[in-house]
Amino acid sequence: MLFATLPLFFAATALASPLRQHEHFFKRACATGPDTAADFLAWPAYSAAANNASTPLGYTNTFTDLHASSNADGYAGYTTLSTYDVSSCAARCSASSDCHAFNIFYERSPISSSPSSFNSSCTSTATIKCVFWNGAVTTANARNTGSTPNGFKVVIAGSNGYVLNTVNAPSGYTSPIYLNNAAIQAPLNCVGKDTYLGFQIFTGAFDAQKCADACSGQAAYSLAHPPADGSAPKTCKFFNTFQELKNGVVVDQKCVLYSESWGKGVAKNTGFAYGGDKFTVGLSYAYSNATDAGVCVKA
Known part of the structure; x- marks a missing residue:
């Protein structure tokens, strides 16, 4: 119990100008560097997007630029975005009565084949995910550092967490x-x-x-x-x-x-x-x- 006296029992920040050969968030060109998990984690554009993101009105930023996503209470779905757009995540969270927090991040994911306009050695995409939660997202529960399905290394970069400052006030009570x-x-x-x-x-x-x-x-x-x-x-x-x-x-x-x-x-x-x-x-x-x-x- 948390009382000593009692008994125990996401404003928008898009990647304005992609660096190197990054052309779109879904596609990661590998011609100028190795297509590895380590390269993904070290990519400066992901950290820049996370660190430059403004906290949306009505939310509190709980963590910034982690290499892990939330494994929290009350999963409420997710969406993918075309840019690292924190305000878009916040708007979708605020529109749902089931969402009290969200986590936005880049995820290294496998692709079955490379588009013809990209180097054929590319095996990964950089997908931006916005994951919604009914419970709090905190540094403590940001535990998902990735996985290795079929030998492919999935990792997380530029992970930011945001918690809603207010929830709907019950009838007869003030805003919290x-x-x-x-x-x-x-x-x-x-x-x-x-x-x-x-x-x-x-x-x-x-x-x-x-x-x-x-x-x-x-x-x-x-x-x-x-x-x-x-x-x-x-x-x-x-x-x-x-x-x-x-x-x-x-x-x-x-x-x-x-x-x-x-x-x-x-x-x-x-x-x-x-x-x-x-x-x-x-x-x-x-x-x-x-x-x-x-x-x-x-x-």
């Missing part, structure tokens, strides 16, 4: 604050009271609506069962939802409930180590009740 790879670690409020109301765990596709329902359900129950001492019931007005990752692999979605809203300044919980395992936070968002955010006020 994106907390990146940290969870809320709330202190006592302005009058020294604890605002923590517990947490729930969900599996399957990441969905903020699950937490909104949990928060609303807690509030309704507390109002229906007020404290016997006559004090005001503590109702959920804020929640933080995130993915918990174990050694870079998503374990579950956690929803942590609070009676008051908190800002990004207290999102300091990035995880912990236990035994030989490392638990971290990914895809963390915070939502407040749209009509009553529960801001602490001293009497």
Whole structure:
């Protein structure tokens, strides 16, 4: 568990002017150099495209120019592009309710035959892929360095990852604050009271609506069962939802409930180590009740 107090249990950047004999992203001319995996990984145009890419509005860049693609949670399909166009990936991701992150990269892939306009020694293509994910893409889960089908070496270059800063706000809640790879670690409020109301765990596709329902359900129950001492019931007005990752692999979605809203300044919980395992936070968002955010006020 990621809380010490609780028990354990993609703007567009195309390759403007291809270098050497690269004429198109699908075709890689080999006349002036060896058509090898090492040559592909060292090709400067791929790094240049990745490093010069601008982060699209509404996204956070999580890694840049890796020689590996994501092996993340919640695969949501992919498309191929004619240029290294991060904004195109972002637009397609934003248009899908199943996409919260994407990974764009060059992949060295085999070709069955070389076009007549290219040197016949070419055996590879450079395909630009945009892969969509329901979960976070991070350096930790960028583990796919390629494969060797039928003796051909597939490798990855210029790999960039991007995570959506916002997801659709559930009804009755404000647009979320994106907390990146940290969870809320709330202190006592302005009058020294604890605002923590517990947490729930969900599996399957990441969905903020699950937490909104949990928060609303807690509030309704507390109002229906007020404290016997006559004090005001503590109702959920804020929640933080995130993915918990174990050694870079998503374990579950956690929803942590609070009676008051908190800002990004207290999102300091990035995880912990236990035994030989490392638990971290990914895809963390915070939502407040749209009509009553529960801001602490001293009497």
